[in-house]
Amino acid sequence: MGKSENEKHYRHFRVASLLATTFLLASLPSFAKNPGWILRQNSQTYGIVKTIVSPDGIRLELGDMRIGIMGPKWRITFWNLRTKFTFDESLEEFKKRIPVKAKAIGWTRVMEQGKPATQTFCGVKAKNWHYYAYNPKDPKQKVLLYDFMTADGLGLPQKVMDVAAICCYVPTGKGLPLKVVGETQGSLRVFLNTTFIAKTQVDPEMFKLPKGYTRVKSEMEVLLKEAGTVRDEDVSDLYRPFGK
Numbered sequence: 001m002g003k004s005e006n007e008k009h010y011r012h013f014r015v016a017s018l019l020a021t022t023f024l025l026a027s028l029p030s031f032a033k034n035p036g037w038i039l040r041q042n043s044q045t046y047g048i049v050k051t052i053v054s055p056d057g058i059r060l061e062l063g064d065m066r067i068g069i070m071g072p073k074w075r076i077t078f079w080n081l082r083t084k085f086t087f088d089e090s091l092e093e094f095k096k097r098i099p100v101k102a103k104a105i106g107w108t109r110v111m112e113q114g115k116p117a118t119q120t121f122c123g124v125k126a127k128n129w130h131y132y133a134y135n136p137k138d139p140k141q142k143v144l145l146y147d148f149m150t151a152d153g154l155g156l157p158q159k160v161m162d163v164a165a166i167c168c169y170v171p172t173g174k175g176l177p178l179k180v181v182g183e184t185q186g187s188l189r190v191f192l193n194t195t196f197i198a199k200t201q202v203d204p205e206m207f208k209l210p211k212g213y214t215r216v217k218s219e220m221e222v223l224l225k226e227a228g229t230v231r232d233e234d235v236s237d238l239y240r241p242f243g244k
Contacts, residue, residue: 033201033202033203033204034054034055034056034201034202034204035054035055035155035199035200035201035202036052036053036054036055036056036199036200036201036202037052037053037054037154037156037197037198037199037200038050038051038052038196038197038198038199038200039051039052039053039178039194039196039197040194040195040196040197041192041193041194041195042190042192042193042195043062043191043192044189044190044191044192045191046060046062046065047062047063048062049061049062050062052200052202052206053156053160053164053176053202054156054160054202054204055155055156055157055160056070056071056202056204056207057069057070057071057160057204057207058070058160058163058164058167058207059206059207064080064081064082064083065078065079065080065081065222065223066078066079066080066081068206068207068208068209069091069163069167069207070204070207070208071159071160073090074090074091074159074163075088075089075090075091076088076089076090076091076094076167077209078219078222078223079209079210079213079222080222080223083222083225083226083227084212084213084214085213085214085215085216085221085222085225086209086213086214086215086216086222087215087216087217087218087219087221087222088209088215089219091163091166094166094167095166098166098169099169101133101143101145103133104133104135104143106135106136106137107133107134107135107136107143108133108134108136109131109132109133109145110131110132110133110134111129111130111131111171112129112130113127113128113129113130114128114129114130114147115128115130116128119149119179121149121151121178121179121194121197122194122195122196122197122198123197124151124153124154124178124197125151125153126149126150126151126175126178126179127149127150127151127152127174127175128147128148128149129146129147129148129149129150129170129171129174130144130147131144131145131146131147131148131170131171132144132145133145143183144182144183144188145182145183146169146170146180146181146182146191147180147181147182147188148168148170148174148177148179148180148181149177149178149179149180150165150170150174150175150176150177150178151175151176151178152174152175152176153175154175154176156176158173160176161174161175161176164176164177165177168180168191168192169191177192178192178193178194178197179192179193179194180192
């Protein structure tokens with residue numbers, strides 16, 4: 001075979017290789033990452049939490065626990081990496097479990113701009129909101145529901161920020177909650193505080209439940225249940241009121 005024929009065969013081989021590579025890449029699933037944010041937060045409920053949020057959803061990481069919330073259904077999924085237990089519920093079902101302070105008869109709930117009007121968290125500006133209930137007949141009678149700070153300039157869809165607000169027990173429509181302060185037994189308590197926030201690239205797959213998990217009856221079981229122990233039978237009772 002002459003030199004020119006070798007060159008011709010080599011060119012044909014390169015073209016065939018390029019076509020095969022192009023077809024292979026086109027057939028692979030897309031793992032494109034989207035711009036988002038990573039936060040470190042102190043939560044009264046969960047302790048130190050790594051929060052990841054993007055236009056695709058919200059993910060919380062705390063010890064062996066993971067919580068994922070993803071559109072379009074926005075179901076909340078809890079899973080335990082160690083025990084392989086999981087539980088999921090709709091956003092409406094979750095909202096029914098949110099502790100709500102009793103509203104006195106005739107009282108009105110009001111939300112207004114707090115003081116100072118803004119606060120900065122690691123370079124991100126957040127607005128301060130004051131949410132309280134008061135007696136219209138005597139405005140001096142006030143009960144603080146929540147003081148909370150939210151950021152709305154993060155490039156996130158309104159739905160994502162609203163879902164985050166619901167999970168933090170504060171009113172929607174104001175942005176992503178970065179700090180929540182509430183009153184408990186006459187004293188103020190920090191329920192949520194953000195100590196770090198930065199831009200990142202987020203893989204949408206991280207909001208999904210991995211395969212091979214066993215569904216249990218409640219979030220509490222995902223947190224506490226251990227396979228093969230007496231606790232399996234008792235842990236679901238933790239949500240039941242005393243006397244029942």
